[in-house]
Amino acid sequence: MTNVIAAVLIVGGTLFMFVAAVGLLRLPDLYTRMHAVTKAGTLGVGLVLVAAAVAFGEVSVTARALVALLFVFLTAPVSAHMIGRAGYLGNVRLWEATAFDDWGTGYEELRREGEEPPTEANARVRDAHGPSGPAT
Template sequence: MIGAILTIFAGLLILGGSAFAAIAAFGILRLPDLYTRMHAASKAGSVGSGMALLALALVSDSSPEALRAIAAIAFFLLTAPLSAHLLAKAAYTVGYRMWPGSVLDEMPEMEATTRDAHTPASGHPALNAGDVTETKRD
């Protein structure tokens, strides 16, 4: 009886997880600029795979498999926000713009600080809106 309930719960979990992943993929295709796409991908993507791994942990017979799946969930929840934040900050610093329909940009101007990399100093979109092609390296 308890096994049947666990199986049904695991089925619901994988259904929800893959629905999350599909909606995230739809958002990644449909949303207008990088930052909104990142909002769709990093949140819903990690929740989707996390739910599928949780279902695997519920269904598996032996406890090492379940522990491995739970460790994968923990690891994934740890790394997904880090990589998303790093990518967003790098893209914003370098000067990828938000789309014109966005209403608020509270981020201050930042300078790219990669050591030994000749990054152009003025990376803010408000500063080099016209001269995108001016980025030159030597």
């Protein structure tokens, strides 16, 4: 019985990770690829780790699998945020069909009107390099 449950879990995790890989290959720009990798990849690794915990059925293995799961769930959003932010500040182009750029010209106007405190170092970077990518 536990074998069947573990088999279902591991196949589900594999499907999610396969979807992440397909998304990484097929999606048009850095940000969409990043969202595919982070969400689908995290859930895939999580399901495979839970499958390992179910298949072994020992307390020590379950504890380690849960620690690894917690670690992935904590770090994946952080690293995705960091790399997406670095890409945006590094003027990686957005996809032409991008509908909404929250940090684009509207952000600069808000900042000039004093709605947002202009303390961010990135604001300096963006001023020096000008607006990035196609117009919103």
